[in-house]
Amino acid sequence: MKVASSFHNYTNPQDVWYVLIGIPGLEDLHSWIAIPICSMYIVAVIGNVLLIFLIVTERSLHEPMYFFLSMLALADLLLSTATAPKMLAIFWFHSRGISFGSCVSQMFFIHFIFVAESAILLAMAFDRYVAICYPLRYTTILTSSVIGKIGTAAVVRSFLICFPFIFLVYRLLYCGKLIIPHSYCEHMGIARLACDNITVNIIYGLTMALLSTGLDILLIIISYTMILRTVFQIPSWAARYKALNTCGSHICVILLFYTPAFFSFFAHRFGGKTVPRHIHILVANLYVVVPPMLNPIIYGVKTKQIQDRVVFLFSSVSTC
Numbered sequence: 001m002k003v004a005s006s007f008h009n010y011t012n013p014q015d016v017w018y019v020l021i022g023i024p025g026l027e028d029l030h031s032w033i034a035i036p037i038c039s040m041y042i043v044a045v046i047g048n049v050l051l052i053f054l055i056v057t058e059r060s061l062h063e064p065m066y067f068f069l070s071m072l073a074l075a076d077l078l079l080s081t082a083t084a085p086k087m088l089a090i091f092w093f094h095s096r097g098i099s100f101g102s103c104v105s106q107m108f109f110i111h112f113i114f115v116a117e118s119a120i121l122l123a124m125a126f127d128r129y130v131a132i133c134y135p136l137r138y139t140t141i142l143t144s145s146v147i148g149k150i151g152t153a154a155v156v157r158s159f160l161i162c163f164p165f166i167f168l169v170y171r172l173l174y175c176g177k178l179i180i181p182h183s184y185c186e187h188m189g190i191a192r193l194a195c196d197n198i199t200v201n202i203i204y205g206l207t208m209a210l211l212s213t214g215l216d217i218l219l220i221i222i223s224y225t226m227i228l229r230t231v232f233q234i235p236s237w238a239a240r241y242k243a244l245n246t247c248g249s250h251i252c253v254i255l256l257f258y259t260p261a262f263f264s265f266f267a268h269r270f271g272g273k274t275v276p277r278h279i280h281i282l283v284a285n286l287y288v289v290v291p292p293m294l295n296p297i298i299y300g301v302k303t304k305q306i307q308d309r310v311v312f313l314f315s316s317v318s319t320c
Contacts, residue, residue: 010195013100013174018193020098022090023285024181025278033282034091040289041084047296048073054309061305064142065131068124069299071151072253075117076292082109083288087183103185104166110186110288112162114261115212119154121254122216125223126150128247133230161208168204172196181277183285209265217258224251249302253295260287 022030055061055070086106089095098106130141165187172194182189191201224247231243264284267275300306 010173010175013170013193016178017097017099018103019096019179020086020090020183020185021096021179021181022087022183023278023281025276026282030091033285034088037084037091037285037289038088040293041080041088044080044289044292044296045077047300048077048292050310051296051299051306052077054306054313058309061309064127064138064147065124066305067147068120068127068150071120071154072117072124073296075113075120076295079110079113079117080289080292082106082113083184087285090183098185103180103190104169107169107185107187107190108162108166110184111165112158115161116154116158117257118213118216119157120151121250121257122219122223123150123154124250125220125254128250129223129227131246132227132243157212161212164204168201169194172198172201182281184288213258213261220254245302249299252298252302253291256291256294256298260284260290 021027023033026033051073052070055066055073083106086095086098127142131138134141169187169190172191173196174193175195177193177195180189180193187201187205188198191198227243227247231240234240234243260283264280264287267280267283300310
């Protein structure tokens with residue numbers, strides 16, 4: 001009796017270069033897609049750098065809300081810069097090659113920044129909760145020391161969650177799959193290159209998403225539930241509107257951040273047959289430039305102090 005046998009020719013992933021193909025199915029439109037992405041990336045960089053500069057240099061903006069906003073701006077700046085330049089190189093110059101080490105590094109920074117930004121949004125929700133529910137104790141609760149500890153905790157938590165991703169992809173056996181159907185590297189995209197069991201990768205990714213981002217969303221919802229309960233106990237409609245208006249920018253940023261992120265997350269894992277791949281990848285590409293571009297604009301439009309400082313800065317420049 002002849003027994004059929006098969007084997008895989010395993011390769012060392014560090015010895016080969018991988019190919020990021022951009023947006024599968026839309027290769028002919030890459031040059032055109034790159035134009036709005038490049039424009040949004042430039043606006044995101046200028047807007048977030050300007051926002052950080054204003055908050056750091058203007059003493060009237062040295063308040064907890066603006067410190068958290070500067071953290072958000074820095075995270076947006078890093079997220080877009082970790083992805084957009086390579087995307088544009090793929091779309092315009094067909095520079096699709098990437099080493100395994102570079103791919104894993106990009107994967108780590110993308111997930112690290114995402115988890116940290118989620119924690120910053122939670123901190124901003126806590127800031128609004130304290131400001132509305134305990135206004136007289138606002139400055140005593142959110143001291144500079146507390147803000148520093150919250151920022152440090154966000155970074156440490158993100159590192160502890162995302163660092164194992166590096167070991168999870170390096171432990172896998174690879175056997176010659178070189179094409180990544182995406183514009184940048186992320187955990188499951190790399191894991192699916194392996195000729196190996198990736199169950200651990202899937203379970204860890206889902207578990208950490210629920211325990212980090214999922215928990216953040218739950219706590220944000222709880223915070224806003226308590227905020228609304230306090231607001232609707234205020235007898236004056238004008239006072240209610242003023243209190244809710246201070247939360248408007250944050251709510252817009254939350255929706256911008258979580259809605260496309262969860263669409264991409266669930267489409268990648270469960271919507272393979274119902275969501276066309278090019279739609280999933282296009283949304284993932286826009287996700288790393290649209291929120292970073294819009295966040296400074298939203299806060300600039302909704303926050304009078306920032307508006308005033310921007311006007312003053314440009315009027316000073318024009319008179320020089």
